[in-house]
Amino acid sequence: MTLSAATGGYSPPVPRSSPPAISLAVDLVILTIRDGKLNVLLIERGKPPFRGRLALPGGFLEDGEDLDEAAIRELGEETNIEGRNLHLEQLRTYAAPGRDPRGRVVSVAYLAIAPDLPPPVAGSDAAASRWMPVGGHGPLAFDHDEILAHGVERARAKLEYSPLAAAFCEEPFTIADLRSVYEVVWGVALDPRNFHRKVNSVGNFVVPTGERRQPRSGRPAALYRRGQATVLHPAMLRPTKP
């Protein structure tokens, strides 16, 4: 955001108005890849507002809970993630007045990346909960279209310089599995040969297990696990269009 500060200048120190009553919620953008498409977990709202509309899973913060704890709890309520490693990061906070007709609801959005998960379970507020291809759903409840767009944008950007792509893969995985993540999330085709070398030249991005996996046809592929790298050197740069 860049602004041409139009705030009308200096305001003298005055007592603040008493803060309005606020509810704090956590909403989750949970992404995975299913059938070669980027999918997001959506719920069908079982009660007003936006009854029957699709929405991101989420819920209100409980007493004494920190944001990460609430996000993990909601994740557990919406999906079967016991014992799995997954990526979870805070995305952004949304507080526009009127974004929730029930009143002043501030939502802290989280981005979660998971391998293809078992079918989700029904959540508390949810009449139904299911994976949907991103873009293959109507408008979402509240400002969730905007939140989802931010989440997808963040994921696309982080593929370049972080090992996030590996979070989409069930371990162990092949280089082709990993390449498919990049291709699906970025919506581009990558050269398998160059991709293979590039991934292996990045320090600690993936580590070979020594095992192999037989594809439907063709030479067996080496298997890998996620490495310890938190940033990629060099980065996996997105191909430039022109």
Place this chain on the structure above:
Amino acid sequence: MTLSAATGGYSPPVPRSSPPAISLAVDLVILTIRDGKLNVLLIERGKPPFRGRLALPGGFLEDGEDLDEAAIRELGEETNIEGRNLHLEQLRTYAAPGRDPRGRVVSVAYLAIAPDLPPPVAGSDAAASRWMPVGGHGPLAFDHDEILAHGVERARAKLEYSPLAAAFCEEPFTIADLRSVYEVVWGVALDPRNFHRKVNSVGNFVVPTGERRQPRSGRPAALYRRGQATVLHPAMLRPTKP
């Protein structure tokens, strides 16, 4: 964040506890460069808690206000920014229970980048408000050390792939001014010759005004304004140590 989900599995749909009373605040990490050092705007708290301690400027959200609006308002109260362009972006939200002894205060942190600004004005909660070199101050109030660290880290990272560095510069600026930003924020020395070419090879990072500025001694330097680019291609990569 990567976690080994230890949430104990599925929780049945239960009515949520009524949300606790929450106050929503906006805190600002305002960075600038003064005397060749990265500086942050801090206030000395005029009342408890943490009376007399340094803290990030900030305040509570007012009725009907969105987060960006509150951040801009606070910025106007703490600094003289009328008519200036500056960079402002949401950083992260902090809600750990106990982070504020007054109760459940959730803080949405913003990162602002500005050219060397005139001396700040006294804010509402502030006994004093001043620029301090980052690191050259004691521990801050609340969890503001953590927030500041996140802000600085974000700024360092964004110098690489965004034109953020130019937000530190008063327009018009020279290439050497811009280089100084990178050197100060990253804490490294850069080759002036290579830097010059690199900046000019990045599309729309800076645009020449056609004017020149005379340094204390030496050849006059060409002047530039910020370009329209939002991402840098190619990126201004940080030198690798080894």
Place this chain on the structure above:
DNA sequence: GCAAAAGTGTTAATGTTACACCCATGT
């Protein structure tokens, strides 16, 4: 053998680094 997918080699284009050298100015 053939198809299919994995993986290696090679080369040209592009980007990065180090540093020699020239330019324009004040003293």
Place this chain on the structure above:
DNA sequence: ACATGGGTGTAACATTAACACTTTTGC
């Protein structure tokens, strides 16, 4: 003339991109 920063040239090196080619499997 000399010091001081601004700016260009150039060659070694690294990274990327395009694609020919080899490997290992199932049928």
